[in-house]
Amino acid sequence: MRRNRWLLITMLLSVAVAILTGCGSNEPSWTAFEGAANAKTFPVPKEANKTERASKSSEIDYVRYTLPGIKENDDIPGPYLQEIAAWGWKEEASQSSGSQKVFLRDGQIVQLSVHDDFFTVLVPKDKKSTVNVKTIDTE
Template identity: 50%
Template sequence: MRRRGLRISLCFMWGVLMMMVVIAGCASSEPSWTDFVGSAVEKNFPVPKEANQTETALNNSKMDYVHYKLTGLQESNEIPEAYEKVIAEWGWKEKTEESTGTTRVYEKGKQIVQLTLHDNSFTVLVPKKEEKMVIQGLESSP
C-alpha cells in the first residue's frame, strides 16, 4: 500500500514538472522577428505582429505616436538586425545624422518616423510637418 502511494506521488511530481517545462517553453521572452504589420500611426512602417499596443496619441498638433510592449527588447541594445532588415525592405532609410542614443530616425519619401527603444517596449513617433503659410505683403509703388 505504501509503494502505491509513493508511485502516485512520483507520478504527480513528474506531471507537475512536465507542465512547468511546457509553460516555460511557451513563454518565450524573445520576439520572433518574423511577422510584421503596419504601425497604428504610419501604416507603411513595420512593427512586429506580436507587439502589443499600449498607448496611442493621435491628432496631436505636433506629433502622433504609438507605444508598443514587446518583451525581450533592451534599451541598452541596438535595434535587432532582423528588424532593421525589414524596415529597409519596407522602403525606409535611416537618417543617421538625426539618430541619437536609443532613437532612430527613418525617412521614406517625405515621411519621417522616429523609433525609440525602451526596456521591453518601443515607441513609433511621427512628427507633424510644420506647414508654413506664405504671406504676401503689399508692395508700395513709387
Template identity: 35%
Template sequence: MRWMLIPMLLFAAVMMTGCVYEYTEEDGYRMAVINEGFPVPKNAYELKPADCTSEIAKSAKYKLKGIGDEEGTPPADYLEEIQRWGWNELEDKRVGHVHYFEKKGKIMSLIIQENVFDVFEMSDDVEL
C-alpha cells in the same frame, strides 16, 4: 465529468498567463496601427500610446520582450525590415536610442527601450 472540468479550466488559465510576447525574426512583421507602411513585429502587444504633441501627429506604443537591450539597441534584422519596407534611416539625426526614418516625405520616429518601443509619425511641419 463535471469534476474534471474545473481542473482543466484552471490548467488552461495557468498556461495562458505563461504566454509571453517575445521578439523573434521568424514571427514576421505587420503594419503599424498609425502608419500602414511602417512595420512592427507581428507579435508586439499594443499599449496605450503617449499623447500627441505639435511635433507628433500620431503615436503607438508596443510591448515586446527582447526588442531592445538596456541601451535601447534594436535588433539589426528589425532595422533591415524597416529598410525593406522602403524607409531610409536618417542616421545623422539619430539621438541615443531614437531612430528617424523617412519615406516619400513622411518621417517616422522609433524609440527602442528594453522590452518596449514607441513609433511616432512626425507632423509634416517638423524640422529635424
C-alpha cells in the same frame, strides 16, 4: 489506487506545463511584421502588443508597443532594421542616436524609440515638425 495514479499524472502534467512555460524564449523572433497603428507603411513585429496610443496631440502621433526581450542599451536588432529597409524606409543617421532612430520614406518621418521591453513609433503630424525631429521621451 486509481485515484492516486490520476493525482500523480495530473501533478506531473502540471509540472511539465510549468517548466515549458518558464523555459519559453523571451526574445522576439523578428520573423513576422505588420504595419504600425499610426503609420501603416512602417513595420512592427507581430509579436508586439499595442498598449497606448496618443493621437490627440497636435504635433505628434505615437503608439507604444510592448515587446519583451527588447532592450534600450542594445542596438536595434539587425533583422528588424533589415525589415524596415525592405519596406522602403531609410535611416536619417544625422538625427538618429543609440536607441532612437529616425526613418524617412516619401517625405514622411517616423521615429523609433526603444526602451526596456517596449518601444514607441512616433509620427510628426505637422509637415513643419518633420524638418527638425528631436528625441521625445515618453516616460
